[in-house]
Amino acid sequence: MKRRQFITLLGGAAAAWPIAARAQERVRRVGVLMNTTPDEPDSQARVAALSEGLQKAGWAVGRNLRIDTRWSSGNRARLRKDAADLVALGPDVIVAGVGPTTLVLQQVSRTVPIVMAQTIDPVGSGFVKSLARPGTNATGFTQFEFTxxxxxxxxxxxxxxxxxxxxxxxxxxxxxxxxxxxxxxxxxxxxxxxxxxxxxxxxxxxxxxxxxxxxxxxxxxxxxxxxxxxxxxxxxxxxxxxxxxxxxxxxxxxxxxxxxxxxxxNLLDGYRRSATYVDRILKGEKPADLPVQAPTKYxxxxxxxxxxxxxxxxxxxxxxxxxxxxx
Known part of the structure; x- marks a missing residue:
């Protein structure tokens, strides 16, 4: 093969490689469990903030990410069913909305990673062993300190x-x-x-x-x-x-x-910050080792x-x- 033909062939293969790699890229699965109604604008804005944060981290729905969202609308029986349904999908991580969502998710599974987007008292509720070292399948962001x-x-x-x-x-x-x-x-x-x-x-x-x-x-x-x-x-x-x-x-x-x-x-900020923990878990880190963080602004x-x-x-x-x- 002539040198010019070889270089042309090599260049073509190099150009095609990213396309092939993208085609074979693994699609990761993220669950979102909200205990509010899907028609509530504030709740939609929180889920959108999470999605935007994931996009900034390089995750794109349809390419390397799938997001499954469940809205339990404050119904306890439905919350338990939605939690079980999400776990059954085999997600890589689940983002939990307000308090009861984490409780129910941990009742269903103690292994699926959970990122709490707006938890209240994770230690007192038994979700984590400590804020600095959660030691369980959950970590995330508190809404406020009791003071x-x-x-x-x-x-x-x-x-x-x-x-x-x-x-x-x-x-x-x-x-x-x-x-x-x-x-x-x-x-x-x-x-x-x-x-x-x-x-x-x-x-x-x-x-x-x-x-x-x-x-x-x-x-x-x-x-x-x-x-x-x-x-x-x-x-x-x-x-x-x-x-x-x-x-x-x-x-x-x-x-x-x-x-x-x-x-x-600012609850939207909590969901944006949750995206950073989802990203880190998808890249191999464990919730047990990621400290629970407090809000940065009131x-x-x-x-x-x-x-x-x-x-x-x-x-x-x-x-x-x-x-x-x-x-």
């Missing part, structure tokens, strides 16, 4: 100093509701604020629970972090307005829905329209600290 709970009460008193009695809407399944109550209770004592628990769960009568609490002009409301609160967001905002309760929420989505004020993490968001409806004059100092003020 944040005291900040909700401080903010509530700043914007509504007349509040003397505060209802804490909490979910008692797991340790998170109890822990948040304890932190808020410690902060309430020096302020002379009376606390009243409003215990809820996804299948309960939240309307009645809030109505039974709201009976005075000096009442206020703190919505603690829970899957029930996330699922019932619109209802909780409506109830706070109906009973004229100044309320502080854990996420900005409540304020976008008409709520008064929120202070908490946001204060205020709704001026909601404040006016309650005849609240927001202090300039609070408005100045806000990351966003919705008119």
């Amino acid at each position: 944040l709970s005291a900040k909700w009460l401080e903010l509530l008193r700043e914007i509504a100093p007349q509040v003397a009695r505060v209802g804490i809407l909490r979910e008692l399944e797991g340790q998170a509701g109890i822990a948040q109550w304890a932190v808020i209770g410690a902060a309430a004592s020096p302020l002379g604020v009376e606390l009243s628990p409003i215990d809820v769960h996804a299948d309960g009568d939240t309307e009645r629970a809030v109505a039974e609490f709201a009976r005075g002009p000096n009442d206020g409301l703190i919505v603690a972090v829970s899957s029930t609160a996330t699922i019932q967001r619109d209802l909780l905002v409506k109830l706070a307005a109906r009973h004229r309760l100044p309320a502080v929420y854990p996420y900005r989505s409540f304020v976008d829905a008409g709520g008064l004020m929120s202070y908490g993490p 946001e204060l968001v205020i709704n001026i329209k909601a404040a006016k409806a309650l005849n609240l004059e927001l202090p300039p100092t609070v408005l100045a600290r806000a990351d966003e003020v919705i008119e």
Whole structure:
């Protein structure tokens, strides 16, 4: 073979090799388990943030990645079924939404890697052995530290100093509701604020629970972090307005829905960061060795329209600290 022909043949083979390699590239499978409804814009945005993060890491659906998403819509029986269905698909890793998803997934499998995108109390819930070294098939990102709970009460008193009695809407399944109550209770004592628990769960009568609490002009409301609160967001905002309760929420989505004020993490950021752990697990690292990480930023968001409806004059100092003020 002449030298020129050999070089031409070699060049053609080199050019064809990446195409062949791409054609044979292994498709990895990622499951996503959400305990919310598929028609909820915020939940769709979180899944989109995860997908964008994976794309930035070099993963492309249809080429080297497949994503299977299940929406359990707050239904416990359906959540268990969806978890079992996802595990049966043989995924390389599953991304778990809010708290109960991880619990149910670990009941189904202790071997399939799990990345928690918005867990609350992974150690207390038994999902991991420690934050630094999870030691199980799960790792991921917490929504907040429990000390944040005291900040909700401080903010509530700043914007509504007349509040003397505060209802804490909490979910008692797991340790998170109890822990948040304890932190808020410690902060309430020096302020002379009376606390009243409003215990809820996804299948309960939240309307009645809030109505039974709201009976005075000096009442206020703190919505603690829970899957029930996330699922019932619109209802909780409506109830706070109906009973004229100044309320502080854990996420900005409540304020976008008409709520008064929120202070908490950016959940989209948690899903973007989860993509980095999915990427690392797909490349061979183990959840047991990846530390559980806390949020990097908390946001204060205020709704001026909601404040006016309650005849609240927001202090300039609070408005100045806000990351966003919705008119």
